[in-house]
Amino acid sequence: MDYNFKFPKDLYSEVRIEERYRIWLTIRNGKIENDGAYTEVGAMVRVFDGNMWYTATTNTLEDIQSQLDSLTKIATPDPDIYENEVVKAFEVNQDVIMNFDKESDLRNVPRSRWKEILDDYVEKCSDPEDKDVTFRECYIGGEHEKKHLITSKGTDVAWDMQSCYFGFNYGFTVDGVTSYGNYYAVKMTLPELIGLEEKVLEKKELYLDYAKNAKDIDPGEYECVLAPMVTAMFTHESFGHKSEADFMLTDKTLAKEWVIGKKVGSEKISICDDGQLLNHGYAPYDDEGTKACKTYLMKDGVLIGRLHDSKSAVTMGEQKTGNSRAQDYHKQPIVRMTNTYMEPGTDKFEDMIAGIKDGIYVRDVSNGTGNSTFVMNPTLCFRIRDGKVCEPVRVHMLTGNVFRALFDVDAVGDDYELFDTYSCGKNGQDLRVSAGGPSIRVKKLSIS
Structure with a gap:
């Protein structure tokens, strides 16, 4: 749709139009629990x-001009608004990027096809005779979104993004204790979610064996090897959030610690954020119209970059990075990650564990947080004995000092993966992102 808005004189103005379609279906213990779909359009x-942002939202696109006019009446005109440093920093781009059309567009998939795929997984991955499994939940769904940003400076960019997800949750009761395991996948198109039965069953057996055989670990400090999924979580929580520059505007202590050019970790570590990648954090333009780019945050252990919106970049005298993102049209854009990852190294996994006499292999993790101290909750851990991965151990918490841990990484694997299974919460906004990395070896982490 073409728009011809009458933007007010002596004010900077923008309109962000969004269209979202969502579909979901859940089967729990053989019964349909959730089944729905909807389309939402708004702006x-x-x-x-120059002093304040005035905002309004609407679900009626025909009302956009009247909303502009209403906001104009309460703002204070400034003939020099386009000389304002933040406004000057806003890019002017014209572009249309549509990645999903016809058969790749999930909106064109009949609801019956979603149900068919889910029923097939339930049939192939459920065994009613398996007494070890007391809970089964299988779900599938997807989201397609289109964004269109138009500004009074002349930006006119539109793009689309979609993701399809599938998951299978199991509950196990062993000796009266219930535990859970899951397989979860996110892809860009629905056909990519077909044929994952072997992975689902492999993960189920892994969690079942863990439920039956894992023993509590003796708390203490251990040499640890983190699998790619865990490295991804560590990178996102402990480093990615520290690199969001809006935090620096209010946290003077962090600003003093996190100085560009400072060595903050092992020379084996390089960390990037890249919204250009067609993964879960894809954002070819951010919600201010800045074009996405690959931003190195850490290179060979040295802090060389941060994530910015226009305001933080101007305030700190640094370059914009295309990281001003909003959850949806109801929210203001803030500095957010996109696809954030630790780059692969050259070490082989076998070599990483070979020199460990007594350590922990952390294979999977459910969640984590990070600031100066990071905390992660592992779901699958194994003892490393004399250079081999051995029996499962139950670890409730993995903690460490971020700065010490970054320096304690002494091996970085070549087994890099980027995971599209992430979403990230910040300031009340939940946003799709991706996180990635290889296996890494850390000299010492606290286990409990």
Whole structure:
């Protein structure tokens, strides 16, 4: 759709139009529990007078001009608004990027096809005679979104993004204790979710064996090898959030610690954020219209970059990175990660564990947080004895000092993976992102 808005004089204005389609279906213990779909269309209108942003949202696109006019009446005109340092920093781009059309567009898939795929997984991955499994939940769904940003400076960019997800949750009761395991996948198109039965069953057996045989670990400090999924979580929580520059504007202590050019970790570590990658954090333009780019945050252990929106970049005298993102048109854009990952190294997994006499292999993790101290909750851990991965051990918490851990990484694997199974919460906004990395070896982490 073409738009011809009458933007007010002496004010910076923008309109962000979004269209979302969502579909979901859940079968729990053989019964359909959730089954729905909806389409939502709306827009955020913003006007800036150099001192304050004035905003409005609407679900009626025909009302956008009247919303602009209403905001104009309460803003203070500034003839020099386009000389404002933040406004000057806003890029002017014109582009249309549509990645999903016809058969690749999930909106064109009949609901019956989603149900058919889910029923097939339930049949192939459920065994009613398996008494070890007391809970089964299988779910599938997807989201397609289109964004269109138009500004008074002349930006007119539109792009689309979609993701399809599938998961299978199991509950196991062993000796009266219930535990859970799961397989979860996110892909860009629905056909990519077909044929994952072997992976689902492999993960189920792994979690079942863990439920039956894992023993509590003796708390203490251990040499640890983190699998790619765990490295991804560590990178996102412990380093990615520290690199979001809006935190630096209010946290002077962090700003002093996190100085560009400072060595903050092992020379084996390099960390990037790249919204250009067609993964879960894909954002070819951010919600200010800045074009995405690959941003090195750490290179060979040295801090060389941060994630910015226009305001933080201007305030700190650094370059914009295309990381101003909003959850949806109801929310204001803030500095957010996109696809954030630790780059692969050259070490082989076998070599990484070979020199460990007594350590822990952390294969999977459910969640984590990170600031100066990071905390992760592992779901699958194994003892490393004399250079071999051995019996499962139950680890409730993995903790460490971020700065010490970054320096304690003495091996970085070549087994890099980027995971599209992430979403990230910040300031009340939940946003799709990807996180990645290889296996890494850390000299010492606290286990409990």
